[in-house]
Amino acid sequence: MPDRIPAVLILGTRGIPAAHGGFETFAERFARYLAVRGWCVGVYCQREVKRVGTRISSRVWNGIELITVEVGLKGPAATLAFDAFCAWDAARRGGVCLVLGYNGAAFLPYLRASGGRILTNMDGIEWRRPKWSRPIRAYFYVSEWIAAWSSHRLVADHPAIADHLATRRPRRAITTIPYGGDPPSDEIAPPPLGLEAGRYLVSIARIEPDNNILTIVEAFSRRPRGVRLVVLGTMCVHNRYHRAVEEAASPEVLFPGPIYEPDQVQALRIHALAYLHGHSVGGTNPSLVEALWAGNAVIAHANPFNRGTAGDAQFYFKDVDSCAVAIEQVLDEAEAVAHARAAARRRAEDFRWGDVLAAYEDEVRRVGGYPPAERVKVPFAEPIGATAGASG
Incomplete structure (x- = not known):
């Protein structure tokens, strides 16, 4: 050739x-x-x-x-x-x-x-x-x-x-x-939105039924938790599903809308007690990969896509009841959370x-039909700030 x-x-x-x-x-x-x-x-x-x-x-x-x-x-x-x-x-x-x-x-x-x-x-x-x-x-x-x-x-x-x-x-x-995904930067900002590190859970997703946001909010809001649930994503008053999510939320749920500043999104992940991931359709989700790199304990919808990405050491749910159980585990079992965090960092190496x-x-x-490439480490741009506060 x-x-x-x-x-x-x-x-x-x-x-x-x-x-x-x-x-x-x-x-x-x-x-x-x-x-x-x-x-x-x-x-x-x-x-x-x-x-x-x-x-x-x-x-x-x-x-x-x-x-x-x-x-x-x-x-x-x-x-x-x-x-x-x-x-x-x-x-x-x-x-x-x-x-x-x-x-x-x-x-x-x-x-x-x-x-x-x-x-x-x-x-x-x-x-x-x-x-x-x-x-x-x-x-x-x-x-x-x-x-x-x-x-x-x-x-x-x-x-x-x-x-x-x-x-x-x-x-x-x-x-x-x-x-x-990328390892977190060495310089991590404090938690945004006036949040206290380790005193909140976070969900970063489009507010849609197949992302199980309503399931997550209902499970969290069953009783006072003593921590916040931060749900990032655009909410529209004219959207029936969005209204249902908002109506199901306890006073401990915070809806800040989307966040587009990468350093704030990274800080929000890093300082969270756990990341909630309700996606039920799709493959390797970028937001879940970023949670693994952040070392988050993950509470995810139990399907082959999420299990195949996050691994068996995380917490999984299928409905409101099992989601509530997973949230309680994260809030009550510090050792299990520490194990999940360590497993997330190891898993991130696959991405x-x-x-x-x-x-x-x-x-x-x-x-x-081009010849094979020589495998060399190529310097290119540092992590790109494109992930908005709602993904997938």
């Missing part, structure tokens, strides 16, 4: 610098990692405008081409239009297309037919989320199949996701690479960004 500069295009996020969540954080980290290693890297970025001026433009940022697509729409229609123009533009550029999620899977057959080499991170099992209406769930179900068969290879971020994808494609087409990014580079090289 003649020598050529390896090239990758990253599709499926709203863009970088990261400001929205897990996929954007990964896209920024991976793009910067590859740029340092001599790759030609492009990342598609969505810009919603009242009137489209220049449909597609680009600029260079930290050695990465930011390909901005202007969309004169709002909401889901804007996302679909963005995905369509990204696929159209990527088909003309060449290189490997790393697609994050399958929301825009309808355009992948065109991309592949145009010669695109496609590696898709299939994310969670979106069509199982109860928050979606039946038509939307049907759309995601079909999109999952389209993405599975339009992509040259699939990435699962959790063994349970890989098992699910194996019902769509042969296992030889699937690789498992988890989400990454180092360096290993995750190197594994992704190997897969992109495989899909693109």
Whole structure:
């Protein structure tokens, strides 16, 4: 094979610098990692405008081409239009297309037919989320199949996701690479919001039924606890589920809304007595990985995704009763909490960004037909502050 500069295009996020969540954080980290290693890297970025001026433009940022697509729409229609123009533009550029999620899977057959080499991170099992209406769930179900068969290879971020994808494609087409995390910085700020270290529990998640926020709040609020429960995430008075969560809360529950300052989110984790994680659908959740790196004792919904990520040393629940029991264990059993904290730190070693990014580079090289990479430690940006106070 003649020598050529390896090239990758990253599709499926709203863009970088990261400001929205897990996929954007990964896209920024991976793009910067590859740029340092001599790759030609492009990342598609969505810009919603009242009137489209220049449909597609680009600029260079930290050695990465930011390909901005202007969309004169709002909401889901804007996302679909963005995905369509990204696929159209990527088909003309060449290189490997790393697609994050399958929301825009309808355009992948065109991309592949145009010669695109496609590696898709299939994310969670979106069509199982109860928050979606039946038509939307049907759309995601079909999109999952389209993405599975339009992509040259699939990435699962959790063994349970890989098992699910194996019902769509042969296992030889699937690789498992988890989400990454970082050790906490040496300088930790005091707890925000006037909280006292070790005197509160924290939940960081979107306030949605499949994240079991109502279950957590009801379990905590059954009786006075002598500590606070901090529930980060956007609350909307017009949302029926949000109202139910708020009505179920005791005076010891605090709803500060989302927090976007990384140092405050890190301090909130580090100083918490335990982290509550109610996610029931998905793979390796970024917020749970960050809790492990923070050395949190974890109270998590009992499902294969969470158990496979956090391990057996943590506390698990299935309903309000078992969640209340887990909370009482954390409040009453200091030795069990210390054991869970130590186990979390050990478990976090399985989710180092360096290993995750190197594994992704190997897969992109495989899909693109590039020669294997030399494994070296590459200096790149310090932890990126993109995780908002509500994740997954």
